[in-house]
Amino acid sequence: MKKKHHEVWEKCLEVIKDNIHIQSFKTWFEPIVPIKLENNVLTIQVPSQFFYEWLEEHYIVLLKKTIKKELGPEGRLEYSIIMDNSYSSSGPFAVNYPTSNHKATKNPYVSMPLDLNRGTSKDIPNPFIIPGLKKIKVESQLVESYSFDSFIEGDCNRLARSAGYAVAENPGKTAFNPLLIFSPTGLGKTHLAHAIGLQAKNNFPDKIVLYVQSEQFINQFIESVRNNNQNDFVHFYQMIDVLIIDDIQFLSGKDKTQDVFFHVFNHLHQNSKQLIITCDKPPVELKGMEPRLLSRFKWGLSADLQLPDLETRTLILKRKLYNDGIVIPSEVIDYLAQSISTNVREMEGALISLIAQSSLNKKSITLDLARQMIDKFIKNTTKDISIDFIQKIVCDYFGLPVDQLNTKTRKREIVQARQVAMYFSKKHTKSSLATIGLQCGNKDHATVLHACKTIANLIETDKQFRSNVFEIDKKIIQ
Ligand code: ADP
Numbered sequence: 001m002k003k004k005h006h007e008v009w010e011k012c013l014e015v016i017k018d019n020i021h022i023q024s025f026k027t028w029f030e031p032i033v034p035i036k037l038e039n040n041v042l043t044i045q046v047p048s049q050f051f052y053e054w055l056e057e058h059y060i061v062l063l064k065k066t067i068k069k070e071l072g073p074e075g076r077l078e079y080s081i082i083m084d085n086s087y088s089s090s091g092p093f094a095v096n097y098p099t100s101n102h103k104a105t106k107n108p109y110v111s112m113p114l115d116l117n118r119g120t121s122k123d124i125p126n127p128f129i130i131p132g133l134k135k136i137k138v139e140s141q142l143v144e145s146y147s148f149d150s151f152i153e154g155d156c157n158r159l160a161r162s163a164g165y166a167v168a169e170n171p172g173k174t175a176f177n178p179l180l181i182f183s184p185t186g187l188g189k190t191h192l193a194h195a196i197g198l199q200a201k202n203n204f205p206d207k208i209v210l211y212v213q214s215e216q217f218i219n220q221f222i223e224s225v226r227n228n229n230q231n232d233f234v235h236f237y238q239m240i241d242v243l244i245i246d247d248i249q250f251l252s253g254k255d256k257t258q259d260v261f262f263h264v265f266n267h268l269h270q271n272s273k274q275l276i277i278t279c280d281k282p283p284v285e286l287k288g289m290e291p292r293l294l295s296r297f298k299w300g301l302s303a304d305l306q307l308p309d310l311e312t313r314t315l316i317l318k319r320k321l322y323n324d325g326i327v328i329p330s331e332v333i334d335y336l337a338q339s340i341s342t343n344v345r346e347m348e349g350a351l352i353s354l355i356a357q358s359s360l361n362k363k364s365i366t367l368d369l370a371r372q373m374i375d376k377f378i379k380n381t382t383k384d385i386s387i388d389f390i391q392k393i394v395c396d397y398f399g400l401p402v403d404q405l406n407t408k409t410r411k412r413e414i415v416q417a418r419q420v421a422m423y424f425s426k427k428h429t430k431s432s433l434a435t436i437g438l439q440c441g442n443k444d445h446a447t448v449l450h451a452c453k454t455i456a457n458l459i460e461t462d463k464q465f466r467s468n469v470f471e472i473d474k475k476i477i478q
């Protein structure tokens with residue numbers, strides 16, 4: 001039988017679908033996941049803060065009407081937002097809807113506040129425990145969309161992914177305990193950690209799986225000290241079968257929290273419970289961490305996530321579009337995957353902005369739109385590109401030796417390669433025209449300016465030339 005919240009949300013969707021453009025529907029409503037319906041409050045999960053604001057800005061009236069229609073005058077909608085860690089450290093949070101003022105009010109996502117004192121002595125006083133049930137039920141805090149299924153495999157993540165999978169099949173029983181996953185931000189640690197948790201839970205419904213961000217852990221601990229119930233805190237964590245702690249680097253310098261975590265760790269490890277830890281750097285580079293804790297991290301497996309290659313990035317984008325039911329030209333997908341190579345989150349952000357742009361301005365998603373957007377979007381994050389590097393790419397492309405660019409020759413092919421190198425140096429570096437001229441065959445700034453104009457003209461008028469230049473551009477920014 002269908003769950004009630006699914007039923008209600010589907011009815012809402014029917015109404016919404018009739019009232020808005022199909023593309024907007026696909027973009028903004030299909031990705032939403034209904035989570036629960038309690039006391040006339042329907043909670044829906046949206047992929048990002050941006051997404052939430054977009055809904056509030058553009059569809060508030062429609063949403064309000066639809067909810068009232070389905071749930072009656074008391075009906076309310078609540079959002080749960082999968083928060084982007086790079087912009088805030090507070091983790092997923094819920095906002096009330098309708099809100100009187102427009103800004104989101106941030107509450108912890110967990111069903112109860114982070115107050116360990118709440119429970120009576122019979123309850124286990126912990127925020128993750130849902131009261132009123134005979135059997136202890138812990139809110140796992142897992143995000144369903146972060147599954148193995150949606151985690152694209154590539155050379156960059158094969159080890160971590162397969163170790164994670166093995167752990168989920170056999171929590172606490174493999175040599176990968178703890179499993180430590182590390183990488184710079186935006187490469188999929190949190191996603192993979194959730195995937196392991198979801199899979200473990202799926203395989204072993206009776207096991208208690210908990211995903212917790214380090215800040216949450218720290219805050220709960222501080223709170224427990226304040227309330228003088230540290231023991232409850234420790235006991236709660238010692239009860240977990242699969243404990244996932246995200247971004248352990250935040251424990252740096254927090255001696256007391258490390259101390260308590262050390263005890264939790266030992267207890268769980270001794271009892272063959274699984275620990276999964278993520279970190280933004282390899283353990284050896286973690287500063288301000290107790291040596292005895294660091295040495296524990298080495299007991300299991302440390303696996304890193306590397307930068308995904310072009311193919312994997314393309315697959316990630318395609319998968320995301322597929323999930324959201326959005327179709328965009330493949331050249332645009334390629335362009336996005338080529339332009340943003342260092343951070344999957346940023347790549348996805350660019351995609352969302354692009355969809356939003358097109359939806360807002362009622363323009364279709366084209367390569368031009370993507371270019372304009374990327375120009376704005378990744379200005380700050382592009383890698384440092386040097387004139388030397390550009391010259392090398394250009395010469396490789398035309399099959400010329402680089403030193404030819406600096407000769408006085410008037411050979412047409414060399415002149416043109418030099419002009420292309422100048423054009424890209426102007427485009428991708430902050431160098432002055434004079435500097436570019438100096439490095440490209442010892443020319444003056446007027447020559448560089450002339451070259452840039454010539455190339456721009458050719459791009460406008462010559463299709464073949466345009467596609468050559470585009471190819472080179474791809475290689476430069478890759
Ligand atoms: P981190 O925790 O390392 O900062 P996240 O797990 O938050 O990174 O990943 C950032 C975004 O990139 C998420 O939306 C995630 O779903 C996506 N992502 C990263 N790697 C992959 C992958 N291999 N397949 C699919 N999505 C990915």
Ligand code: MG
Nearest residue numbers: 085189190246
């Ligand atoms: Mg993360």
